[in-house]
Amino acid sequence: MSILVNKKTRLMVQGITGSEGSFHTRQIIEYGTNVVAGVTPGKGGSLFYDKVPVFNTCAEAVKATKANASVIFVPPAFALDAILEAADSGVEVIVTITEGIPTRDMIIVKNYLDDLNKSGVKVRMIGPNCPGIITPGECKIGIMPGFIHKPGRVGLISRSGTLTYEAVAQLTALGIGQSTCIGIGGDPIIGTTFTDAMKLYNEDKKTDAVVMIGEIGGNAEEECAEYVRKNVKKPVIGFIAGRTAPPGRRMGHAGAIIAGGKGTAAEKIKALKDAGIYVADSPADIGLTVKKALEKNKTKKKAKKSEKEAKKKEKKKKVQRT
């Protein structure tokens, strides 16, 4: 199964007629995602790719097509407005691909969405500055290459783009399929955190294990590790990028910076290990670490099962004796 997106997802694309938006929307449609609407102010009434109706506003698009998710490809200067419009239209999942949104704008978005959720409106944003989310074989919302994925039972959460693809490809090569993969984004403020995604995977009966791929900066990985320690019985596998990153320098992602000695890879790896998470030391071994964790879990489960059966037999014997 999956979290957040599946066969039933009806996708709306904001910025569908832009160069990024139109290129990736074609790829999204080819993967099999049900794209029901596009939104570009001023281009309402036209058709994209000969089949997707384009609307002037999100509200119109949702009303006409019952879209329940949106993906945003608009430039950073207009992203705040686009996200708020998506939230206002009532979609439940908003995937913001846009890179380079000012932090001041994201603070407004984050707090606005939090308040909506507190008031009972269900809305979740993924991103910004992220590759998106995919439930292999069912629904791809984002810019990731679809063909490297394989349907299955391992969930994946990552702050990165290509490093996520690397991990997915390693899993697929070992025959390990994925339930859903989420790129949560590399910015300091993001809609869905490691912990948020981990909670969803933990509740998903068809996800057997979760891979978390973190990097230097902030303490979201540590917070998630704490959640895992307290609540997650499924095997969790982790990798942290940036052990060799120098302090005080931004490593590509706006959020990837060791500030005031905080946010180092060493601290994060320790937190993960302390929480019982299997940590891959090399980025080349993420797939292998998952495989081992799954096997270990299987033998553990088997042992538990045979223990249970042995106890049952014992009980039966006792009953027979009496």
Place this chain on the structure above:
Amino acid sequence: MKIHEYQAKDILKRYGVPVQDGVSIKSMTEFDNAISQLKSRGTNQFVVKSQIHAGGRGKGKVYNPNNRDVLILDGGVKFVTDVEKAREYANKILRNLLVTHQTGPDGKIVQTLFITEGLDYLKEFYVGILLDRSAGKNVIMASTEGGVEIEKVAAETPEKIIKEWVDPKVGFQMFQARRLAFGLGLSGEVFKNFVGFIKILYKAYEESDASLIEINPLAILNDNRVVALDAKITLDDNAMFRHKEYPALRDTNEEDPLEVEASKHSLNYVKLDGNVGCMVNGAGLAMATMDIIKLAGGEPANFLDVGGGASAETVENGFKIILSDPNVKAILVNIFGGIVRCDRVAGGIIEAAKNINIHVPLVVRLEGTNADIAQKMLDESGLNIISAKGFKDAAEKITKVLSN
């Protein structure tokens, strides 16, 4: 983007934040003019302040850049009561090398001095505004422990830092400003001045799209005024499109020359001290590649994210920059072609390798869309390229190359 103290104070002044004011000079010919400007404002004591993008200037040491054994001056910030002494210090600092605990042993050449008024003060405080990532809100921090590093205070006496988080819906409120002022133990006129100060400081932070403002120290003057003695501002790179004047604030003297060159080609490059260069698409994979170089027995020479495009031109510029670093003994190219096709990247590498002399071993790993075609292209190119299959193989090939 980091900016200098004098630029930060310029921004603050625009919002009406009281600052220790001054005049910036880039050569001694501007010195007399700076002094007379300050004198005309009624100042008779001065501070000569080195302008570099690093803290600890006051406790730093000034050396002769051509001969590091020659210590020219102890301290990169000097308070003086007469003009001739100011001139002497300015002369000793300008164009020389300032080494502080934040610059590292290489130090920074001081290209600009900020000659400011010298103020007498009663007390020093600390005020900082920055983003609290986990709360998703800005936080204002204040402490009675001014003039020392806040990281030290946070580690040793965290109870001495008081914080107020700002709700973006309503903004920073007066009651929060008062709470900070009471928390610092202020009263009377100083209390009033501090509340006013912090309110406009927050306004400046928000409207200028800063990602950090630090006033350390914030001084309480003898006449109860509250003034920013020092000011550090970092601006949010993502907000540049809203502030057309910001690119002019960039001081490329403060950056590594290779990083400046890379930024001209829109390459995301950070220079490091190692011996293995790397070229990668995507920031996360680039960091992971640096890590695997270390695991393979090398040290990463750089971070380089060529982005989604990875065209022939990008690849060529990437190679040029990596190869201008004399420490580089090998290069690892690691590309995960998703939407980008590997055969196109391979074409770019082959083209680049023909145009420039790649004089160190080159290990190339291409994965993803059309990786097989790409590998074949590299193998048949006749170029001296070591192609790797998979991340692990790439690391092993780097180990092998380094041991030769």
